[in-house]
Amino acid sequence: MTVKGVAGWLGHLMIPRRADYAGLRTSWRRDLLAGLTVGIVALPLALGFGVASGVGAGAGLVTAIVAGAVAAVFGGSHLQVSGPTGAMTVVLVPVVARFGVDAVGLIAVLAGVIIVIMGVLGMGRLVSLIPWPVVEGFTIGIGIVIALQQVPLALDLPKPDGENSLLVAIDAVRVVDWAAAAQPLALVALVIAIMVVTTRLRRSLPASLIAVAAATVASLVFSMDVDRIGALPSIFATPSLPAVELADLRTLLSAALAVAALGALESLLSARVADGMADDIGRTQGSRELVGQGLANVASGLLGGMPATGAIARTAVAVRAGARTRVSALTHAVLLAVVVLVAAPLVAHIPLSALAGVLIVTAARMVNIRTARSILRSTRRDGAALLVTVLVTVAFDLILAVEVGVAVAAVLALRSVSKVSGLRREELPAEIGAEQEHELLHEHIAVYRFDGALFFGVTRRFLEELAAAVDVRVIILRLSSVRLMDASGANALAEFIVDKQAHGVTVLLKGIPADQRRLLESVGVFDTLRTRKHVFTTMPEAIEHARSHVRRELGGEPPILPLGRRSH
The missing domain is CATH 3.30.750.24 (STAS domain)
Structure with a gap:
């Protein structure tokens, strides 16, 4: 390929274009409302993942704002919402324990560079090799995990120790005081009811936003004793480069490779799930999405954030709320920044259980029973790949689930090929x-x-x-x-x-x-x-x-x- 051809290819991957916002004239209202909805949902998640990773709530917000905006502008998906995720938290906890908080920013930068290189090399196309039953199993499994993650929030309990969502949910149910949990559960039920009824009345209405607002007002009117988001930390300070000893760079590079692999895979799968949820939207450009996610990680690391990926739960909320262009993801990032600057006192009153209700409905909508039934009825190998992927996603983690699901699908496919x-x-x-x-x-x-x-x-x-x-x-x-x-x-x-x-x-x-x-x-x-x-x-x-x-x-x-x- 000539120098001109290489430059054209890199420009195609990295330069935003007018076509990224096709249809915005008719969808801008829905995109703005979807961005507002997912922004409210993303706020406590960003805070929580920052704290859980050990880098602090402020770093989580920086990541959601900076990475969310950069990935929305430069990524290859029209619907992807990016930010800190639970899967990334699991990877970062041992890194923080070993190298300290200062190393997280550098790891984000290194991982971002690696992900950009993966995109330039065209590795985004590899996600198309993942079989449909594995993608559907992954989606169903993630839906179940998202619902399980909301159990402590719905019961107004602190998150029990542990990383497995199923075990954490079981522990929460085991120790809950049901009398004390009555009020947060009532808010969860209210949110679910409003979202279901509102969607049936008119799909264009921002059901999630209406439900959260109604639950917040109800909790204040009836003076409910429930956990709320609370005061937001101040995060905007002078940017500084991440500092770490050069002697540790080799070890940090291995950690960055793991973060990059997770970020690339989770982002591509999240984008593919979003494509399946919105069939009328253009397909994700895998390699460009990797470039966008890589640049988002570099920016997040330089500005004091943590590694980010495409967030399946938030992306699903955006799609279900009516998102049709990347303006929704940009709006989500802008909202978080505005909230931190001027609206923190209002957001502080939102009950956590109301957000749990939103995510429970979102998780339920991710589980497509009709699709699962059709796969289970198709062939034994496809049904097995679906079930194994779901089980491993719930019991272990999503990366292992994809690996095992693809391996099972490949082995069974080879067996079928050998038979014919x-x-x-x-x-x-x-x-x-x-x-x-x-x-x-x-x-x-x-x-x-x-x-x-x-x-x-x-x-x-x-x-x-x-x-x-x-x-x-x-x-x-x-x-x-x-x-x-x-x-x-x-x-x-x-x-x-x-x-x-x-x-x-x-x-x-x-x-x-x-x-x-x-x-x-x-x-x-x-x-x-x-x-x-x-x-x-x-x-x-x-x-x-x-x-x-x-x-x-x-x-x-x-x-x-x-x-x-x-x-x-």
Whole structure:
């Protein structure tokens, strides 16, 4: 690629464009309302994740504001809302314990640079390789986890120790004073009822915002004793570069790699989930989204924040609230900044249980029962991939869930491919000669046809079937129907040729697919043949050559000694 082409590619990835805001003239009201709604939901989450990570509530707010704005402008998703997340918190806790708070900013910068490089290299396209059942399982699992995370908030309890949402929810239910929890649960029920009714009456209404406002007013009118957001910390100060000892840079780089991997994967999956929730919106540009998330992490780290990713819960809230362009994510960031500066006293009165109600409804809407049912009814392997992904997401974490889900889907897919792949012996065409000669040729010439895939999962079975070819002088292997071949399959083919030729059997290859020739050449399959002339493009040519071999050997001519496998 020329320098001009590289510059154009980088510009395509990094420079915002007018098309990013297509449709804004008709959707700006919904985008603003969605941004206001998700901003209110994001506020306590940003505070909480900052505290849970050990870097402080202020760092959480900086991350939500700065990273949220930068990723919205430069990212490849029209709907993504970025900021601190629970998954990132788990990664940061041991980092803070080992290196201190000052190291978090530098890790965010390093991770951001790595994510930008991933985007420039086009790695955003890799998310398209994740199977649909895994994505749906991941979405359902995240919905369940989000709902479980709200249990302590809904009961007005401090979050019990532990990182697993299911165990934390169980512990919360075990220790709760149900009499004291009556008031926050009433607010949760009120929020859920208002959101459900409002959505059914008119979907364009900001149901989440109306519900939170109503719950706040009700809690104040009836003087409810419930936990509220409370006073917000002051976060705006002179920006400073993150400082850390250079001797620790190598260790910090390994931590940054883990943060970058998590940030990239969670952001791409969040964007893909958002695409599925809003089918009428343009698809996410994966590589550009990585560049945007990388720049967001760099900016967050430089301004005293922590690593950020695309936030699935907040993105889902924005989509459900009517977001249609990236203006909603920008509005969310602006709202958080305004709240910190001028509206902190008002926001301080919002009950935490009201926010729990919003997220419970959001989580329920992420679980698409119809889609899950269709996947479970499709094939066993897709159903298994869905269920495994859901279970691992809830029981462990989302990164492991995606890894396990993809692994299960891949193994089951290979198993299915091996089942549809086959090897069968074919009859020789009758028109090649007289009836007596045809019978003679049929006795000494065997034609085998490969179908489907020739890879590590089926090589043993194919070799056992080919070993059954005895008392023949020539074997023709028809490879034109091979759609997939790996090094194991090619090596097994080479070993078969060497073995048969060592026993005086000539092996001919017919119809090698063009895309498989390079693999067979590199593995040395052609070098195992007695001559390169034993590779044919048509069946009549291969049969005629096989017949000449049989005639020569039956006519008393000395057989050609096997050469064995030559070095290459």
